[in-house]
Amino acid sequence: PWRHAPFRRLMGVFVLSGLASAMPATLVLFFIQDRLAAPAQEPLFLATYFVCAAVSLPLWMRVVGRLGLARTWLAGMGLSVAVFIWAATLSTGDVLGFWSVCALSGLALGTDLALPGALLAGVIGDQGDRGQREGAYFGWWNLAAKLNLALAAGLSLPLLGWLGYQPGQSTPHGLFALTVAYAVLP
Numbered sequence: 425p426w427r428h429a430p431f432r433r434l435m436g437v438f439v440l441s442g443l444a445s446a447m448p449a450t451l452v453l454f455f456i457q458d459r460l461a462a463p464a465q466e467p468l469f470l471a472t473y474f475v476c477a478a479v480s481l482p483l484w485m486r487v488v489g490r491l492g493l494a495r496t497w498l499a500g501m502g503l504s505v506a507v508f509i510w511a512a513t514l515s516t517g518d519v520l521g522f523w524s525v526c527a528l529s530g531l532a533l534g535t536d537l538a539l540p541g542a543l544l545a546g547v548i549g550d551q552g553d554r555g556q557r558e559g560a561y562f563g564w565w566n567l568a569a570k571l572n573l574a575l576a577a578g579l580s581l582p583l584l585g586w587l588g589y590q591p592g593q594s595t596p597h598g599l600f601a602l603t604v605a606y607a608v609l610p
Contacts (some may be wrong), residue, residue, distance in 0.1 A: 425553075425557065425560050426564075428547070428551050430547045431544075431547050431561065434540075434543055434544060435568060438568060438569075439571075439572060441501060441540070442536075442569055443572045443576060443610075444610040445504075446572045446576035446577075447579075447580050447605065447606070448508070448606050448607070448610050449576065450576045450577045450581070451580060451606040452470075454602060454606075455602060455603075456522070457591070457592075458593075458594055458598075458602060459514070459516070459599055459602055459603060459606070460517065460519065460522055461516045461517060461594075462517070462519050462522070468523065469522060469523060472523060472530060473527075473529060473533070476528075476531050476534075477530040477533035480531045480532075480533070480534030481537065484500065484534045484538060485538070487499065488539070493539050493542055496535060496539060497535050497536075497540065500532045500539070501532070501535070503528065504532035504533075507525055507529045507532065508525075508529070508608070510525060511529075511606070511607040512604070512606075512607035512608050541565075544561060544562070544565055547561070548561050580605050580609075584598075587601035588601055589601040589602045589605075
């Protein structure tokens with residue numbers, strides 16, 4: 425797979441997008457508990473996120489018919505970026521605002537669930553490797569997905585500690601660092 429430039433390009437976007445998704449996933453509970461001060465709402469926020477992602481799949485498939493796979497994935501990324509810019513403006517007690525962030529970012533997640541794999545399947549077919557080397561492509565793909573999760577935790581948690589954030593302590597400096605790591609960097 426690595427010999428093919430289309431695979432390398434798609435993998436690059438997949439890794440960057442996956443890392444941008446994995447960082448908030450790693451930090452979401454800290455954000456809810458310490459930034460929003462709403463730990464009792466965690467189940468509602470998480471359920472909203474995943475239900476909206478699942479419900480959005482048919483919607484995104486209709487958009488694919490109009491825009492194509494790559495442009496639809498880009499639209500989902502754009503929605504996610506806009507939602508996380510908004511998330512960066514939230515403060516203590518903004519439960520309704522964060523619930524909306526969860527719903528809209530869940531909607532954006534729908535593109536990440538369906539479209540990168542479909543794009544990869546297209547690359548495999550275009551390279552003439554269908555029925556021959558799918559395992560190699562998807563093996564590297566799955567390794568990248570797992571690596572994103574490890575990198576998100578391995579980079580963001582020590583960085584937050586270095587920047588002065590300690591879970592359970594709501595200092596302005598620490599909460600600023602948490603907000604930047606959760607919403608701005610991704």
